[in-house]
Amino acid sequence: MRKILVLAAALVFVVSCSKDENKLEDDTVGVHFAAHRGCGSMEVLEEQLRADPSLAGRMQRIEQLTERAISEGKLVNGVIEIPVHVNVLYNTAAQNISNAQIQSQIDVLNEDFAGTNPDYNLIPADFSGVASGDIKIKFIWDPTTGTSRKSTTKKNWRTNDDMKRSNKGGLNPTDCANKFNIWVCVLANNILGYAQFPGGACATDGVVVHTNAFGRGNYPLFASFNKGRTATHEVGHWANLRHIWGDATCGNDFVADTPVHNTSNGGCPNQPHFSTCSGSPREMTMNYMDYTNDACMYMFTAGQKSRMLAVFGSGGPRSAFAQP
Template sequence: MKKLMFLLSAVFVFTACSEDDHSENDNQPRDTAEVVGKRGCATDEVFKAQLAADPTLAARIQQIEEHASKFDLSNARLVNGQIVIPVVVNVLYRTTAENISDAQIQSQIDVLNKDFNAQNTDFASVPSVFSGVKANVGIRFELDQVRRKYVNRTSWGTNNLMKGSTGLTALTPTTKMNLWVCTIGNGILGYAQFPGGASSTDGVVVDSKYLGTTGTATYPFNLGRTATHEVGHWLNLRHIWGDATCGTDLVADTPTHNTANYGVPTYPHYSTCTGTPIEMTMNYMDYSDDRGLYMFTNGQKSRMLSLFSSGGARYSFAQ
């Protein structure tokens, strides 16, 4: 079992990424037909860049971590039994394919509601070894509105340019979750901002080729789990391997992973970390293909719901 402690030393030092850097070439044209075979999420890279740029962010993150570690799930107070999050979808498009349909957007909202409420049909596939920790998070999402904007840009990168005046600025980010849909490029399916960051950039970004279950949704990322993964980050979940070899995701009931898993690993997949636990490759915060992801844990649930309690970073959503 892992201690719920925040290792700030791991994120105080930011060094530029080499081939995985998604900022230097944001203005370079890229092939908008790019299709990737492995899940790529830039949340950790964006987080490290924000830490380097904002000397006050680390302290806010530490407060959020302390609040999460003290939160008692049994005392959670939800509005009408659950948290309801309005979602503003910001579609930025250059091509007809990028201007995804309302039906594709709604299919993603439907997936989020199933995944965060244990109503996904594959929830029944959770192995018995994890049955005692699998969770119904109890968060619902409602489509608030869809905003669309034509922009003559082939890709956006991960510098939050889609959230500025060139794209669409965040709408009421303290009470609505903003979801930007656009072509990101560089093999990135999506990224999110952890709680504690600036309101102007708060939200989730998902590439239009990997949103929802219809339209442009592209196999093996055509079941809407990219958004589930990124919303998990927006709700303060880390990658299950802690973005380090045998690292910590700050959750006590998830096994220690060597690193990210890809494809759909054959169960049981054992870690070589201390204790050689069976890895939870089906957890939404791993990198498995969409069809291989289908569960959150109670520890992750507690971490997410702590945000909506008094003093929590997303308490304004619970009012």
């Protein structure tokens, strides 16, 4: 088992989890071929920690609560139903995604979090003993009332949360305390998505997913990321999961049953794929919290399940979602 490091120390080492720098000076750059997964969650967290010095303390308390809930077995029982509100920002008619496309993403989330995804049976025998199975989290979206749409002149959006603010041309979240908000828009530099970790402000809580990586679809420029797994990855962050490599060389993701990784993995690595970290463990490249292609990620672990469920437990930062 890996030693669980103090979160406050880990926060000092927060780095961007996007391999593309978000340096656009305007919004005139179009969408280009996306060759690798870019997640902006850690970059956003770094900015939030700079802007709000009290956030590190809140996250440290969440980490202590999480460790205690796991060690004492005080996790949520039954199925947690998460009401979803989708905010669509579009510059062209094609970007105004259909209800069918939204439903396809909800279907992917429900499959991946229930362990009913068709590729779940591809989990290698080495990892089958730690696979999460059904996490008991279900996503509920109402096609009649669960969507807000807005036409915009912006061609793309940075990871500065402007898409979450009506006064910046975006859309304010709907009932942020009781609904899980997803913003779907074209992100600059082909960032595929980002999430806000537990502990952040309600007004910016939720996840953002690139229009061309949302749900199951036929996106020629995003052919490696068209099975809806970007949202699965970002929801993992929203529920307090870190990247499997801990955003450092042989880093710590605060989960005991995930192997230590050298760094992120992209594409579809040949199996088995071994780390050069201490003990040369086999890397779990098919984990949703790595950077592999959508077709090559298909599992959470039991430890990740426990960590996610802890934030919905009594006193947890997302406990409101577990209330009847």
